[in-house]
Amino acid sequence: MRDPDVAQTVSNSPAGERARRFETGLSRAGLGLVPRLGRRASDALLARLLRLLADRHPRAFEALREMPDARVLIEPVDAPVALLMRVGPELSLHALPRGADGAGEAAAADAVVRGPYDRLLDLLEGRIDGDALFFRRELSISGDTALILALRNTLDGEDEMDLVADAASIAGPLARALPVLRRNAGPVLDRIDAARRLLPPPLRRGIERLEARLEARLGGTAGTPPGGLPGKLPGTGA
Amino acid sequence: MDNFELICPAGTPAALRAAVDAGADAVYLGFRDETNARNFPGLNFTRQDVADAVDYAHARRVEVYVAINTYPQAGNLGPWRKAVDDAARLKVDAVILADPGLLDYAAKRHPDLRLHLSVQASAANVEAIRLYREAFGVRRVVLPRVLTVPEIARLNAEIDIETEVFVFGGLCPMAEGRCSLSSYATGLSPNKQGVCSPANHVRYEQRGGSLASTLGGFTINVFGEGEQAGYPTLCKGRFVAGDGPAYLFEEPTSLNAMDLLPELKAAGVRALKIEGRQRGKAYIAAVVRAYREALETFAAGRPVPHIDLQAMVEGGTQTTGAYTRAWR
Numbered sequence: 001m002r003d004p005d006v007a008q009t010v011s012n013s014p015a016g017e018r019a020r021r022f023e024t025g026l027s028r029a030g031l032g033l034v035p036r037l038g039r040r041a042s043d044a045l046l047a048r049l050l051r052l053l054a055d056r057h058p059r060a061f062e063a064l065r066e067m068p069d070a071r072v073l074i075e076p077v078d079a080p081v082a083l084l085m086r087v088g089p090e091l092s093l094h095a096l097p098r099g100a101d102g103a104g105e106a107a108a109a110d111a112v113v114r115g116p117y118d119r120l121l122d123l124l125e126g127r128i129d130g131d132a133l134f135f136r137r138e139l140s141i142s143g144d145t146a147l148i149l150a151l152r153n154t155l156d157g158e159d160e161m162d163l164v165a166d167a168a169s170i171a172g173p174l175a176r177a178l179p180v181l182r183r184n185a186g187p188v189l190d191r192i193d194a195a196r197r198l199l200p201p202p203l204r205r206g207i208e209r210l211e212a213r214l215e216a217r218l219g220g221t222a223g224t225p226p227g228g229l230p231g232k233l234p235g236t237g238a
Numbered sequence: 239m240d241n242f243e244l245i246c247p248a249g250t251p252a253a254l255r256a257a258v259d260a261g262a263d264a265v266y267l268g269f270r271d272e273t274n275a276r277n278f279p280g281l282n283f284t285r286q287d288v289a290d291a292v293d294y295a296h297a298r299r300v301e302v303y304v305a306i307n308t309y310p311q312a313g314n315l316g317p318w319r320k321a322v323d324d325a326a327r328l329k330v331d332a333v334i335l336a337d338p339g340l341l342d343y344a345a346k347r348h349p350d351l352r353l354h355l356s357v358q359a360s361a362a363n364v365e366a367i368r369l370y371r372e373a374f375g376v377r378r379v380v381l382p383r384v385l386t387v388p389e390i391a392r393l394n395a396e397i398d399i400e401t402e403v404f405v406f407g408g409l410c411p412m413a414e415g416r417c418s419l420s421s422y423a424t425g426l427s428p429n430k431q432g433v434c435s436p437a438n439h440v441r442y443e444q445r446g447g448s449l450a451s452t453l454g455g456f457t458i459n460v461f462g463e464g465e466q467a468g469y470p471t472l473c474k475g476r477f478v479a480g481d482g483p484a485y486l487f488e489e490p491t492s493l494n495a496m497d498l499l500p501e502l503k504a505a506g507v508r509a510l511k512i513e514g515r516q517r518g519k520a521y522i523a524a525v526v527r528a529y530r531e532a533l534e535t536f537a538a539g540r541p542v543p544h545i546d547l548q549a550m551v552e553g554g555t556q557t558t559g560a561y562t563r564a565w566r
Contacts, residue, residue: 059251063280126252129521132550135467137449146279146437153280156518157250 024118027164031117032080035097046093052166054091063154065091070147073109074124076117084109087151111143123152125161241537242499243509245303245402246526249281249516254291254302256519261530264301266334267291268432268515273321274305275358276515277432288328301331305515307356308432309337309415319343326351334380335359336415341374355379357404358415358429364396371399378402380511382414383493387501387561394506403502405495406525407513408552409559410434411473411488419472423454435471459490466490468552490553495561496529496545499536502561521550 034042054061069088073096076082084094084105096105113120119138122128130152133139141148155161199207246262248254257265268274270282283291288304295302304325310318318340325333326348333351335341336358344351357380361367370376378400381390394401412419414428421427424439439454447463451470458470460483468474468490476483493513495502502510510533512525528545536542548556 126519129518129524129550131517131552132521135552136549137461137464137467140444140449141442142444143441144438145440145442149281149437150279152518153250153278157252157280159252159255 021118023164024121027121027167028076028079028117030167031076031083031095034095035081035101042095043092046095049167050091050093052169053161053163056166057158057161060154060158061091063157064151065089067147067150067154070110070144071108072147072151073106073112074120075106075112075114076120077114079117082106085151087147109143111141111145111147113139113141113148115139121163124155125163126156126158127160130156241533242503242507243402244526244529244533245509245511247407247512247515247517247522248291249276249278250519251283251287251291253515253517253519253522255294256523257526258295258298258300260523260526262300262526264303264331264509265291265295266303266305266511266515268305268307269321269324271317271321272430272432273308273318275307275356275428275432275434276305277308278516279437281516285324285328288325288330292328292330303332303334303354304330305334305356306340307334307336307358309358309429310340311430315339319347322348322351332378338370338373341370341376345374349375352377354402356415357382360413360415362393362413364393367393367397367399371397378509380404383410384413384560386563387498387505390502390507390561391505400508401506402509402511403495403507404493404513405498405502405510406493406529406547407517408469409488409491409493409557411559417473420453423456423472435469440470466553466555474553489555491555491557492551492553493559494547494551494556495558496532496542496547498558498561499532499542503536524550 034045037045050061064087067087069086069090072085072087074083074085080098082096082098084096086092086094094105115123115133115138119128119133123130123133123139130139134141243263244261245264245266246257246260248257248265248267254265254267267288268276268282269288270284271277274282276282288302292302304321306318306321306325308318318337322333322335322340322344326344331352332354333344334354334356335344336356341353341355344353353374353376355361355367355370355376355378359370359379360382361370361379362382362385367379370379376399379397380402381393383404385393390401390403410417416429417434418427418429420434420436424436426433426436426439428434435453441452443450443452445460449461449467450457451459451461451467453470453472458472458475459468460476461467473487474485474490475487477486479486510529512522512529514521514525525547528547532542532545
């Protein structure tokens with residue numbers, strides 16, 4: 001069973017939404033670190049995450065294993081890493097770095113789902129409707145549409161997933177830090193806001209500029225090719 | 239005043255729980271095969287899923303309807319009859335059928351099973367509805383989305399069974415159950431295989447800054463940069479004819495009849511249906527919650543609130559469809 005403290009999610013209040021954004025940024029930065037562990041270690045870490053998810057969502061993972069062998073590239077356009085999920089009997093998950101190292105495997109994907117990291121995370125956790133994102137062009141798909149639909153429907157058939165908590169629970173100290181973060185992030189951010197409002201305008205604008213730069217660095221947007229990973233499927237416009 | 243019944247979609251067990259928790263009076267769903275008109279990959283319910291769904295819903299005083307609303311294939315009636323038998327065995331509250339042969343089978347084999355006539359039967363006149371009532375004991379008819387509100391009122395004045403109308407979601411502008419447009423492009427249709435624009439025939443391609451949607455190799459639409467996208471259904475395709483590309487049948491738009499609750503009540507409608515078994519649970523929770531709030535407000539005699547569901551709809555635009563359409 002999941003540790004109830006870790007599973008405690010952020011609320012829908014404005015403070016909760018800001019805490020969610022903070023948490024999302026942190027997890028995006030964490031994902032960026034995964035390939036730096038080296039291929040074997042990162043594969044082992046992601047295999048452990050998959051086993052954990054399979055334990056918590058057996059219905060969905062049984063369905064994923066029953067699908068025909070295929071690969072889906074999940075590509076956050078504002079993160080330094082994409083995820084390649086292999087469905088079918090040999091279910092697996094790999095982190096592909098941007099650039100030449102990940103290009104070959106990315107090109108072998110049967111389908112690609114591409115969008116901002118926070119939207120993809122919301123979608124995978126069932127917090128947001130994928131069709132609505134697609135209508136608004138916040139999400140793009142290419143390749144085998146039936147494969148993407150099967151994956152989406154299978155994951156959406158689960159009650160809300162908590163991928164951030166699950167990922168944190170395999171990452172040692174983060175498992176202990178996350179519940180504290182979730183309990184306190186909203187109120188702390190509110191206090192920072194209140195304090196910021198008291199600052200002189202030039203200092204406030206300077207802090208905002210610094211935050212924007214940090215956001216770009218954490219998101220890995222610098223150096224990201226405009227269409228995403230090189231070597232993607234034909235017809236994706238990159 | 240009796241409130242409307244709110245009939246809500248579910249394509250997965252999680253979506254069913256979302257619909258129940260958000261305020262559905264009944265949830266409709268389908269088995270995981272070609273016996274229902276939303277036969278998409280990864281969607282729908284196993285028999286065990288339905289048993290669990292019935293337990294969950296009944297514990298909260300919510301009903302479960304099973305749609306078995308495609309037309310059985312000649313020489314292969316087995317899956318459809320088994321679906322009816324299993325629905326009865328699993329103690330669902332009603333089955334939603336379209337085929338007269340299957341209605342006859344259900345009426346004779348399971349006389350206590352409540353029968354609803356699917357929109358796929360496209361029963362749009364008094365004589366047809368009376369025939370289904372007298373021949374098979376149908377208790378409710380889901381009206382096709384081609385009638386105006388005054389037509390629905392006239393119909394209700396002359397029939398003695400309940401009517402259910404669609405109020406939200408994907409808008410099918412055709413006489414349902416009789417549309418074969420999808421077959422022309424793919425060989426598969428909602429009527430027999432339960433799929434309109436089947437996903438394995440759909441591709442999306444970037445063409446410069448534009449997004450092209452194709453079905454069976456035919457380009458159905460090209461959405462310009464920033465333009466809202468839609469599904470590649472032929473009835474909502476943009477085709478080149480005359481002076482240039484145009485929507486010849488219907489634009490990618492969605493039905494929202496929330497503003498028509500007073501008129502639909504005056505017309506004698508019993509139940510309101512939300513479309514979208516193929517949509518995610520987040521859509522279902524948001525739309526069902528919005529409609530529940532609207533119905534409660536309406537039942538209390540207050541003006542129906544404006545609840546923004548724009549972000550949920552195909553094409554980013556909403557319409558009251560045929561309900562208020564002046565032309566034919």
